Amino acid sequence: ETGVTQTPRHLVMGMTNKKSLKCEQHLGHNAMYWYKQSAKKPLELMFVYNFKEQTENNSVPSRFSPECPNSSHLFLHLHTLQPEDSALYLCASSQETSGGAPQYFGPGTRLTVL
């Protein structure tokens, strides 16, 4: 256990559905992240939050909408996704957003878009 939990672990949705991914960290960290990992590809950083404020959005399509109500919780709202959005979505947290701060990852949500 890394102290970062994600729900659901698996999700299948149609292109017209709306769903949300949830992440919670129990480490007292101030920064949280969303990553996407497609099959046999490197992790792609999507969003970064520091003290609830979004500090990075790496050109992510608007069909992905993040929400960070507090430093312990992070959501990723999904709507009108495409089949190519099928991937493993990972949440991580760290003490701060510096490049040297170790990140602690959750187990991920395996998303399949039909």
Add this chain to the structure above:
Amino acid sequence: LAKTTQPISMDSYEGQEVNITCSHNNIATNDYITWYQQFPSQGPRFIIQGYKTKVTNEVASLFIPADRKSSTLSLPRVSLSDTAVYYCLVGDRNTGRRALTFGSGTRLQVQP
């Protein structure tokens, strides 16, 4: 930001020591070196971090030469369960610097 280069893949046998080297020629004074391990369909796991010389924990050792332009992750007596992708990242621990992204890593395959 310092860029890292590491081998795409490595093979080993159970019980052997595995050394994975990462090159980071443009490492800056304030940069730390961090290694992660990732199993299939799981999130990466922080293994070890160091700044200079040698760091050791219950999982691995990290060797950093004086010029810090490379680092070597050493896994003693690997087992089949050490088969994973290993990532080397270099980054500044000063607050406010941009978070780094992961590269392709080194895919370690341990055989019986």
